[in-house]
Amino acid sequence: MNFRNIFAAGVITMLGLCAVSCGSGNDGEKIDVEDQNSQLTEALQSHDMQRVSLLADSMAMYIDDLTPEETVTVLMAFLEIHNDASKAGNRIKDLETIRKFVDVYDIALSINPNDFKGAIAQVRKINPNVDIPSIVADFRDKLAEYEALSGEPEPEQTSAPKDSTGITDSPKAEEVATADETPEIVKPEE
Secondary structure (H helix, E strand, O other), X not given: OOHHHHHHHHHHHHHHHHHHHHOOOOOHHHHHHHHHHHHHHHHHHXXXXXHHHHHHHHHHHOHHHOOHHHHHHHHXXXXXXXXXXXXXXXXXXXXXXXXXXXXXXXXXXXXXXXXXXXXXXXXXXXXXXXXXXXXXXXXXXXXXXXXXXXXXXXXXXOOOOEOOOOOEOOOOHHHOOOOOOOOOOOOOOO
């Protein structure tokens, strides 16, 4: 499975979904998330990896406020960061990103399983090469492999109950990343 090709197709798919998700809601906090989603999509298109990383990390901190479509955009951003880190040989960044991807997926699945699965199905309908559950499974295997090599068991994944899809329950949103790893909400430039 070539994640670079999946990502390229996914970005195109996400642009369409972003238009739908950005048009809904008008409350104050939602506007910031929508602005970030637009900025993230823009950064993905321009392949500005530093900005993609900052925005995806920031949005992941507020996963509860994201629409399922916005969450899928964050997942696609983490996939691009993973691809970039793998290409550069940055194993630590790669593993951190894989962990974030899995955590965001698990949290989104626990918050709103039906709509989130619907957003994933929508992406899959538009582009059959974007198989997020398969990517999550591959990432879980990579994390398990790394942990087996390092000799440290992965916390919460070994004993967490599984839902009907076989996906383990998610950790709390604050466990996605700590404050010193991710920036505060990125305000749009004026």
